[in-house]
Amino acid sequence: MDQDALLFRRYLEGDESAFDKLMEGLFFRLVYFIDGIVHDTFAAEDIAVDVFAELVASPKRFDGRAGFKTFVFMMGKSRALNYLKHRKVVEFTELSEAEGLAAERSQLEEKVLHSERQRVLAEAIAQLPEQMRQAVHLVYFEGLSYAQAAKAMDMSAKYVDNMLQRAKKQLAGIIGEEGRELL
Numbered sequence: 754m755d756q757d758a759l760l761f762r763r764y765l766e767g768d769e770s771a772f773d774k775l776m777e778g779l780f781f782r783l784v785y786f787i788d789g790i791v792h793d794t795f796a797a798e799d800i801a802v803d804v805f806a807e808l809v810a811s812p813k814r815f816d817g818r819a820g821f822k823t824f825v826f827m828m829g830k831s832r833a834l835n836y837l838k839h840r841k842v843v844e845f846t847e848l849s850e851a852e853g854l855a856a857e858r859s860q861l862e863e864k865v866l867h868s869e870r871q872r873v874l875a876e877a878i879a880q881l882p883e884q885m886r887q888a889v890h891l892v893y894f895e896g897l898s899y900a901q902a903a904k905a906m907d908m909s910a911k912y913v914d915n916m917l918q919r920a921k922k923q924l925a926g927i928i929g930e931e932g933r934e935l936l
Contacts, residue, residue, distance in 0.1 A: 757821035765812055776805060779822065783829050790833040800836060804828045877927040885920040888913050 757779065763771035780801055788797035804825060807814070815824050878886055884906070891902040892913070899917075903910040 755820050755822065757825075758815075758817065761808075761812075761815060761821050772809070775821075779825055780805070783825060786826055787829050787833045790830065791836055796836060796840075797833070800832045801829060803832055873928060874924075877924050880927050881920055881923060885916055885923070888916045889920050892917060 757775060760771045760775045760778075764775065783801045783804065784794070784797045787800050788794050791797055791800070807828065808825070814828075815821060819827070878889055881889065887906060888902055891897045891905055892899065897905065899910045899913045903913045906913065
């Protein structure tokens, strides 16, 4: 029987210091072994603590068929593989980076919203009659005055004004309530 198995037997017989000696001799080697599997020192330490807690909770699991150290390392490997199988990947971010990410997210949301507004408006304008589309484009997108747009379209400024009023009403009908909320 190996030295570790003797220490474990002494622990089972009531010698608490024997278990302390076992932990002293095996704990950090077990952590190092588990860390090679999970690549996370903190998780490896937690798993190693769980292994020793299992030995305390269920001492009869060690039946002596394998060496005690082998048994402990097999338990550690099994728990490490279970950890890898069940862990969820969580990304940690520094608080200063998170504040920057929040600002970036806000800017991204605004860009997406702006893009969606433009798409909805472009689709609605595309449904207008040709002359209305031209008047809307010249006045609202090119920034021309009613007189300049009228001259470019070869019509009166009053006619352009009337056409734009009708275009606004038609656009409101095309876009509807959902579109108005977006715009």
